[in-house]
Amino acid sequence: MKAKSLLSVLLLVLISTMAFANGQQEAAERELPAPPPFSSAASADDEGAVKPIKASEEPLKIAVLGLENNPFWIPVKEGAFKAAEELKSFNCTVEWIVPSGTSHGASVFGTAIESAMIQEYDAIATIAGDSGIVPYINKAVDAGIPVATFNSETDTENKRVFFVGADLYQQGQRAGQYMAEALGGQGKVGVITGFFSVEAHELRRLGFEDYLEENAPGIEIVDRVENQDQADIAYSLSQDMMTANTDLSAIYVTAGGPFGVAAAVEDAKKVGAVKIICYDFVDETMEYVQKGVITGTIGQGPFAQGHDPAVRLFNYIVAGEVPEAGRLLTEAAFVTKDNISKYWSK
């Protein structure tokens, strides 16, 4: 009996919240300019430094839906916090929200978009790892809440206003170019990818391999293996690759755990003989770059990924400013021992 009444009270609360939220959404609807073409791409001159244009008359709330399950997200979060600080005096609060769950997918972020709508955010920035998130994005935009995506997004066209992040295929091509330069166009390369089933990792792998096939026929890919983003598996795989190819000249890592490769190369006393090219600016990777074990690592502007969506959404709502392209591609900086001080300090 007690449980039953508790349940009915809960239900009542739920229904009234939903009704309330619905009413609020209609009230929040405002005239917004059309977004830029979905697939148009550009790199913004003010990447990571975009400023709010003018203060909002009514108080605004922007949600940034991110992840915190690995160190990659540290600068992303810093970016979001910086945006919050900047927008504070423009009558806007920015909140960094981490939905429970560790995947990039719609199961996690779709639900998070729905609850951000219920909480009456005026704009939402989200990670959009797979096409399952499309209906959620469209629902929010239809309700007058503009959505921006960052870090990863689906190719399936949807109503998001803009995307801030890397072009992963292009990153792969860059990696291929740097590899060809590092090896002087000759050698045997092993590829360690996170998961063959993750589109982002595949784009980086294919961009790399396509570039080499076209531009550096002297470089041979001897192996393609999966390390499930784990450093210890990367360590074993690297050992096996060096055993099977005594003349291996480099290892390319598309995703997580490059420091496992670095440790294996160091333990095998092949630093310099086996070059390593990988991604992102996490501390373990950067330490090996500084030591010269990792030849270079490619960035994707994580700070801008956390910072720019909130500020650009704000400008879009308040000043009607439309970003120059649907896809704002972040800088793919190549960090080596020589320029590391510009990007990282211990």
Add this chain to the structure above:
Amino acid sequence: MADAVSVSKGQKEKASLLSKIMKQRETGVFLVLVLLCVVMGFASPYFWKPQNIFNILRNMSTIGIISIGMTMIIITAGIDLSVGSMVGATGMVTARLMYMGMNPLLAVVLGFAFGFFLGAVNGLMITRVKIPPFIATLGMMSVARGLTYFFATGIKGAVASNIPLANSAVGFMGGGYIGPIPFPVIEMVVLVLVFQWFLSNTVTGRQIYAVGSNAEAARLSGVNSDRIQIFVYTLTGGFCAMSGIISAGLLSTAATNAGTGTEMDVIAAVVIGGASLSGGEGSIRGAVVGAAIMAVIKNAFVLLHLPAFVQTITLGVVVVLAVASDGLRKKGQPGK
């Protein structure tokens, strides 16, 4: 005259010993491993290089060590899905404590204590609260991974980050060598020998089998099956701590995703090695051979440049074949 008799008796014993060995499940699995190695020797000139053999042994050491505990759990008709997460959590706790300036030895001891504690919680959930092992450890799998993130948080703001492991003595546990032999391999071999002896020759060891073959009969004959179950889950938590520290030591870093998916490799190794998921059957020797088979297959695929999807398929096929062959072997036996 007397000599002749004793000789023929000895021969008989030898013959029966041989047939006994051939009948044992581990022998079949061991022959598969030998065959695999022979084939690999022909297929790749690098396979038998000592360096490669040591790499394989080192790569299997964490799986091998946890499979000791998992074998005992599976013998009691249980299962532990949380081992991978416990590897992550214990490694992270140890690294975090050291990072905060704790004496490395004490940090390692506390890392182990944490592993034992998580394992004991599994055991208590299963025996005292009567939650089926699959569900209890599924819950722990998530809780322990969450704890890993928790202990990884706060060093660089509020985001979980990998934690560097500075101490070389702890690093030695995972990345050290004695002569040409990687230290984790020695740890694995010692533990396997000790616990194989324990399982076959001690009262508690035999009681583990008793609980798995017929829990009710074991209870009636005075075996405290709850105590046995708590014991095996707790012990497994300790093996996970060992692996967690080895893994962190090898890379000088405790990674937030360390051990993810390990449970499947460990369960596969134990099952290939002859343990029955319905309990009462299994051996640590077998499980280690199972772990070796999987490690050789993984190594083979890189050495032979085979596409990764073939490896994934092959590992699955090996598990199924191992269990199928066991079913066929039992069919031929009287009374089964």
